[in-house]
Amino acid sequence: MNEKHSDRNSGPKQTPRERIERENRLEKARERRRRMLIVSSAVVGVLGLAAVVGVIAANADKGTKGSDGSSTAGPPMAPAGADGKEQLAIPVGAADAPSTLTVWEDFRCPVCAQYENVMRGALKELEGSGQLRVDYHFATIIDGNMGGSGSLRAANAVACAQDVGKFTPYHDVLYGNQPPEPDDKFADNDRLIELAGKVEGLDTPEFRSCVKDGRHDSWVAKSNKAFAEGGFRGTPTVLLNGKSIFPEKDGKQISPENLKKWVAEANKGKKAGTVESSKASKASKASEASEPSAEATAP
Template sequence: MSEKNREGKRTARERLAVEREKQKAADKRRRALVVGASVVCVLGLAAVIGVVAANAGRDDREEAAGPVVAPSGALGKDSLVIPVGKESARSTLTIWEDFRCPACKAFEQAYRSTIHELTDAGQLKVEYRLATIIDGGMGGTGSRSAANAAACAQDAGKFTPYHDVLYDNQPPETDDAFAESGKLIELAGKVDGLDTAAFRECVEDGTHDSWVDKSNDAFHRGGFGGTPTVLLDGRNIYQDRTMTPAKLKKTVQEAAKG
């Protein structure tokens, strides 16, 4: 083979090798671009999904929660206390309760007349604080709806009589009848002057629902065992097996004398 032919073949092989290297480099760049584009798409899609989910979740929570609107005259930290009685009374009875709670009804039936007598006499002030533990345990929204309605009654200056009507008409624990606005409005008819357009709107709109939720959160943060939780000047008297309405009356009256 002539030197000229050998040189031509070598040159052809070199050109082919160069072309192959160029092709490999091009293929490598193409694969890198494809993979990179794929990663960008996945990350972009994830980011979009994350933003949509976050916004949707935030919107849902804000829509569900609504603004915290305390009832008129509410006192204490975060305005979670509905006060009854004279501020000057020397004894304070704090009652955590749930309008669906049978034990709360039993307490009311036993102690109501004594509590009313002592508050009317200016010897006792009561701090009502509302919880919704039956909703959490049994399901439904009756505890929350009834508490909201009681807060609406507080706006109208009718908390105590409506509070008593709710317990007098408490459905069985498994019956979520208080979840119905119509039922709560119907019971308002038993309290003189309560069934008004303002009260109906407050009940139907759930004006104080978020306030009730906040009160229930405070109950759980307090570490209380259940409802009712009844504290006389900070001492749990519901757990005191020797406590009776007569003993409560005597204790409060003695404190009033100084």
Template sequence: MSEKNHERKRTARERLAAEREKQKAAEKRRRALIVGASVVCVLGLAAVIGLAAANAGKDKGSKASGPATAPSGAQGKDGLAIPVGKDGAKSTLIVWEDFRCPACKAFETAYRPTLHELADSGRLRIEYHLVRLIDGNLGGTGSLRAGNAAACAQDAGKFRDFHDVLYDNQPEETNDAFGDNAKLIELAGKVGGLDTAAFRACVDKGTHDGWVDKSNAAFKSSGFTGTPTVLLNGKNIYQDQSMTPAKLKQLVQQADKG
């Protein structure tokens, strides 16, 4: 074999090896996307802690007042959980979330079809706990206002549909668009039968503001460090770096059979 041909084959092998490494890295990034997304809001906390301190007291509307009025059907300790699915399901998924949190949206985007399927089949009961981590990090009231509106939707029996609409229309993390009640009422129009006088009054009055704040306080005292925090039958599934919607479904199915 000539030196020229040998060099050509060696170069081709090197290119092939480099391409394989590139593909491996891309696949690794893809697998880590959902799990890695869970720390986005935690990293945001570290990045903006100085900003939050500097802005302390500037946003006088950022703290809710009034009684912690739980929405209809709320369950769990202190009535802080909004349940979706059948009470008799053998598996329970607890989700702590913030409607302004981009990592929460990433989780929703990847897992929503599976969660809907498992809940609708009676195999999984989901407990949603609403917090306002981003309000505390970046200022504003979008997390609070959206949480209150979602609780108002729960009063109307439309929580899951409105919950999904909020994530489908989530603004940029630094954009406090959800702090505008009119925007939330506009989005309610995407859910059949939700935009009623009762819903609008609940949103505008902040009927469940105190409840959202109470849930947020429970989150802070729990020792959890970021949203979303997702627990399957008491185990934080984000500690499993190999977790996928398919694996979650398998775990739930196994528990259902057991």
């Protein structure tokens, strides 16, 4: 018997409905594999960072030059609604959420962008339902390791966005439009202001002045110093209720599904939060109805 003919006719025939259901299952499986490949690439990046931990530790406090290239001296000016120890965290979500995710990021860090772009949907779902509060902290380790000031400039700009309640959409736009790691394009204040045009109502004279003057440079420098003194291995550092979950927890790789599972386990028997973290957080949430896509554009 012809082999091709035999394969085609072996086994019971499928009905059209069964074929459609089978295709749907295969498509879902392909999508799961695609997501895991993306997250896996992020894990590989983090493991690569482990090879230069000594360099990161040595240079973490060097990437803190001001917008004019000078030292970021002067008293730190925290952005509106900053919280936590020494007001170094920008909170997103309910202040009384039963679980807290502490995140340390560098806007030039490609693994941070991979993490944010993969996990964004799950994070917004957990924040919106009062299950999770996320405290964002910023470091400038790549400025220190590779030279330049893009990490600092972007962190100052996102703090300026926090001042007017636009932190979340602008944060997402920056990661959606991150340049290649060696390209210090975020060092250009004009580029940061251009990207602010993707967030409705953000590109104002006040925001431009804040970005160009480096209003929060010293605050970013203080945050970077806290990162260096915290003994963290690299960015992103992600802690759920104080325990590391990136790139994995208990042998299971981080993913949107696993994050939801871990938060549900941590929150078992606890009430969801209802109190907004700050006025700036409320404004940011209100702006999400008109929030633009963070989809990457040409550098």
